[in-house]
Amino acid sequence: MAPRETVDVTIDDGPLLTLLSQAPEKHQTSRAAHPVEPQTSKRTNSFAKPAISPDAEIDHLAGREITNYHESRSFYVIAPADAADRIWEHEADLPGNTLVAAIRHFMMNGERTLLLVRDGDLKAFVVKEEALKRHARPARDQEIQNSDFAKTFALTRERVIDRIRDDITAQPALSFVLTVDLCQSRRTWDQDLFDRLLALSDLLGRPLDVGIAITGKWALRHKHNFGALKRWSAQGKLNITWINHSMNHPLRPDRFGNYHFLTDKEVDLRNDVLSLEVLLLENGITPSIWFRFPGLVYDRRVLRELNDLSLLALDANVWLANAARITDGAVVLVHGNGNERAGLRKLFRELDKHQGKLLAAETEILPARAALPIGRSDAPLLLSQILFR
Numbered sequence: 047m048a049p050r051e052t053v054d055v056t057i058d059d060g061p062l063l064t065l066l067s068q069a070p071e072k073h074q075t076s077r078a079a080h081p082v083e084p085q086t087s088k089r090t091n092s093f094a095k096p097a098i099s100p101d102a103e104i105d106h107l108a109g110r111e112i113t114n115y116h117e118s119r120s121f122y123v124i125a126p127a128d129a130a131d132r133i134w135e136h137e138a139d140l141p142g143n144t145l146v147a148a149i150r151h152f153m154m155n156g157e158r159t160l161l162l163v164r165d166g167d168l169k170a171f172v173v174k175e176e177a178l179k180r181h182a183r184p185a186r187d188q189e190i191q192n193s194d195f196a197k198t199f200a201l202t203r204e205r206v207i208d209r210i211r212d213d214i215t216a217q218p219a220l221s222f223v224l225t226v227d228l229c230q231s232r233r234t235w236d237q238d239l240f241d242r243l244l245a246l247s248d249l250l251g252r253p254l255d256v257g258i259a260i261t262g263k264w265a266l267r268h269k270h271n272f273g274a275l276k277r278w279s280a281q282g283k284l285n286i287t288w289i290n291h292s293m294n295h296p297l298r299p300d301r302f303g304n305y306h307f308l309t310d311k312e313v314d315l316r317n318d319v320l321s322l323e324v325l326l327l328e329n330g331i332t333p334s335i336w337f338r339f340p341g342l343v344y345d346r347r348v349l350r351e352l353n354d355l356s357l358l359a360l361d362a363n364v365w366l367a368n369a370a371r372i373t374d375g376a377v378v379l380v381h382g383n384g385n386e387r388a389g390l391r392k393l394f395r396e397l398d399k400h401q402g403k404l405l406a407a408e409t410e411i412l413p414a415r416a417a418l419p420i421g422r423s424d425a426p427l428l429l430s431q432i433l434f435r
């Protein structure tokens with residue numbers, strides 16, 4: 047793939063991260079949209095090093111330097127002979143004959159590295175490119191065509207996903223996905239929300255599934271809370287799906303006072319999305335294929351751009367602050383950033399109401415993957431619907 051031009055990421059107080067898809071010495075200087083404060087301008091020179099101190103105990107992958115980050119879409123099949131081997135640096139669960147899509151290429155601490163997505167549940171893994179090449183072969187066209195990955199991205203080219211798949215909601219239990227948005231905010235987060243989720247994990251005897259839609263601006267402003275989320279995830283107290291909610295969560299009103307979020311023509315969606323992935327990776331977190339549009343605002347253009355990045359837009363059909371209750375198959379949205387107590391009050395009430403059934407598995411809180419629109423039985427596709435070639 048031809049290298050793209052260098053892009054810069056800005057936050058309120060100036061350029062923060064520079065994403066490179068070519069050699070660092072070639073990168074341009076900032077083209078920040080906002081004036082640069084003198085005390086923060088030095089950060090333009092320190093590429094991709096957000097000021098978050100890694101916790102050595104839990105961040106076995108942290109302290110990583112990510113450079114030359116760019117998207118791709120290439121397919122491999124893991125060799126059957128390696129099924130039983132632990133060939134993957136971080137115990138990626140990639141048994142033999144698994145089809146994988148490499149959706150990102152980058153340098154991690156100087157080594158060529160891939161973000162792989164496993165076919166089926168579309169879970170992501172970080173793997174050294176050298177290890178993959180040693181233990182996998184390129185996928186054949188037919189294998190690609192028949193993959194759930196390909197079918198999913200063909201189906202979601204111009205649409206969002208906002209509810210759990212029908213074959214799952216057909217079960218007798220009430221099922222829903224719980225997502226918590228952490229948009230940028232100066233306010234203290236809602237500690238009682240997270241206490242409540244942790245307590246529910248304890249009661250269930252397993253980590254509760256929760257989607258955390260995180261923005262870079264929030265993570266950088268609330269490092270301590272971000273650290274707590276990482277710790278709960280690493281310690282198996284919460285089963286977090288890290289949903290990309292963009293680096294900057296653009297909030298710039300037009301002259302009529304309307305907010306366009308990522309559909310603002312001035313916003314570089316690719317940059318805003320990929321730089322959040324870099325921030326997560328540098329913090330030892332593997333990004334997922336899920337994305338939540340800021341403000342739940344999107345149009346055809348940004349949906350296509352997101353699809354080209356091999357990400358899926360997880361919308362919400364029950365924004366609890368504006369809804370009466372949780373319904374079967376819902377993707378539920380609350381905010382945990384101190385900005386929406388009304389939604390949390392309803393969530394606590396709903397959790398009280400359903401607690402008995404949750405413990406009896408008659409109500410289930412499911413991971414985001416329950417909303418994947420594709421099952422195994424769907425018809426094959428044309429390659430032209432999958433590959434950009």
Ligand SMILES: [Zn+2]
Pocket residue numbers: 227228229230291295339340341
């Ligand atoms: Zn938001």
